[in-house]
Amino acid sequence: TFVHSKALTELEYLHNAAVCVDRSGVIVAVERDCDEVKARATLLPRLGWDEAEVKLVIAKEGQFFFPGFIDTHLHASQYPNVGIFGSSTLLDWLNTYTFPLEASLADPAKARRVYSRVIRKTLAHGTTCAAYYATTDVASTNLLADLCLAAGQRALVGRVCMDQLSPSYYRDSSPESAVAATLASIEHIRRADPTFTLVRPVITPRFAPACSFALMRQLGELAAATQLPVQTHISENRREVALVAELFPPSATGARDASYAALYDAAGLLTPRTILAHAVHLTEPEAALLARRGCAVSHCPCSNSALTSGAARVRWLLDRGIVCGLGTDMSGGFSPSVLEAARHAVLVSRHVAMGVAGGGSRGGDEKAAEKKESESESEEEKERAKLSVEEVLFLATRGGAKVVGLEGKVGGFDVGMEWDAQLIGLTMVDDAGGGGVEDEDGDAGNVDVFGWESWPDRIAKWLYNGDDRNTKRVWVKGRLVHERK
Numbered sequence: 001t002f003v004h005s006k007a008l009t010e011l012e013y014l015h016n017a018a019v020c021v022d023r024s025g026v027i028v029a030v031e032r033d034c035d036e037v038k039a040r041a042t043l044l045p046r047l048g049w050d051e052a053e054v055k056l057v058i059a060k061e062g063q064f065f066f067p068g069f070i071d072t073h074l075h076a077s078q079y080p081n082v083g084i085f086g087s088s089t090l091l092d093w094l095n096t097y098t099f100p101l102e103a104s105l106a107d108p109a110k111a112r113r114v115y116s117r118v119i120r121k122t123l124a125h126g127t128t129c130a131a132y133y134a135t136t137d138v139a140s141t142n143l144l145a146d147l148c149l150a151a152g153q154r155a156l157v158g159r160v161c162m163d164q165l166s167p168s169y170y171r172d173s174s175p176e177s178a179v180a181a182t183l184a185s186i187e188h189i190r191r192a193d194p195t196f197t198l199v200r201p202v203i204t205p206r207f208a209p210a211c212s213f214a215l216m217r218q219l220g221e222l223a224a225a226t227q228l229p230v231q232t233h234i235s236e237n238r239r240e241v242a243l244v245a246e247l248f249p250p251s252a253t254g255a256r257d258a259s260y261a262a263l264y265d266a267a268g269l270l271t272p273r274t275i276l277a278h279a280v281h282l283t284e285p286e287a288a289l290l291a292r293r294g295c296a297v298s299h300c301p302c303s304n305s306a307l308t309s310g311a312a313r314v315r316w317l318l319d320r321g322i323v324c325g326l327g328t329d330m331s332g333g334f335s336p337s338v339l340e341a342a343r344h345a346v347l348v349s350r351h352v353a354m355g356v357a358g359g360g361s362r363g364g365d366e367k368a369a370e371k372k373e374s375e376s377e378s379e380e381e382k383e384r385a386k387l388s389v390e391e392v393l394f395l396a397t398r399g400g401a402k403v404v405g406l407e408g409k410v411g412g413f414d415v416g417m418e419w420d421a422q423l424i425g426l427t428m429v430d431d432a433g434g435g436g437v438e439d440e441d442g443d444a445g446n447v448d449v450f451g452w453e454s455w456p457d458r459i460a461k462w463l464y465n466g467d468d469r470n471t472k473r474v475w476v477k478g479r480l481v482h483e484r485k
């Protein structure tokens, strides 16, 4: 059984099917109603494939193939801090927990240890493609790219740029030196993977408060000149939004107004290849601007809840034509799992439906205005905020592929796409109430299936209760990159 998204609201189930992947990792045929006998007798001869050279992977009962997950926003350098955030909010969290850890990864041995583990861990959770922030350190950022390539994980790897409002021990000394360091990393990654088969560089201004306007503008120019993707954070936290308005008056930047999105636009950072993490507190004109520029949003629900940033309105973003994917935002987010992000996306959408949008400290006027707004919203409109199982799994796969610029290449099982996939195993409970087939693998039954559940119900059980124990094997571009032992 192969399960993948057909559209935002629809999963397709291909039962008793065969997917044929060639040596270069490309799907060349998807055959329905094709058991092993038929595959050998008719499919292989039709493709002209020699049976002796073909490797057959056959799912057991209770197992299915699903596209690999795409994590559209995470900080590889913050992995040692997962779960460590106390009751901090964004700006104090950065100073207390994050900057000291990131700065310490200039030690190459420490960086190797952390990055090797992040890649192994995310692959084990089915993440076949990740948009990584590294640190300001060029050598260890390049090492992250090399390690992704060696492990076979698809990745966007960004050297972090920040030349203000951060500690003196962890800051670029000038816009020029930040751009030069970015170029050095781009060059390295291009040499390591000249055709971008797996790994590509991404221009990474950390977020507006930590970048001078000169730096943002130079990175915007670099994005235009290289046509490379851009990743940054936007409108995550109310104090951050206020800080941006205070630091960057439109009179100094030429921006059309004092909004976060207008600032990035004035710097040339809003491109069709730009990934904007969070987007919790955007205004209507900002959303319209992002839609016009073709930017994508990485929704990071675990992080937004953990750091009390707010509840991003994904339906609202989608309704405005903005491409969305999911991000774990480790370690603002506490888990390396995109499945975890997907189920929190479901829950956060319930909170939005209950009227909990945005967050942080609001002025009285704003609160009153919002109350009025939510009262005028019909029950039906509120209900619409809820994301379904199908929708969050779309965001985790095909939506994410769009966000990272790989639409049509990964995220589904269409002919011509590359085989980035995971084999998921659920526990088929036997007649005695035991774990049946899956117990052979030594796994406790974290997702129990009794056999009478429909396939959509099985997928829902996986979404809400699944974890890396269910991720039996993972492939990227046809190569086996993880096997659960």
Ligand code: GUN
Residues within 6 Å of the ligand: 075, 090, 094, 098, 206, 207, 233, 236, 303, 329, 332
């Ligand atoms: N804004 C600026 N830097 C960061 C970061 O590392 N994580 C999150 N969540 N937001 C940020």
Ligand code: FE
Residues within 6 Å of the ligand: 073, 074, 075, 233, 277, 329, 332
């Ligand atoms: Fe982040």
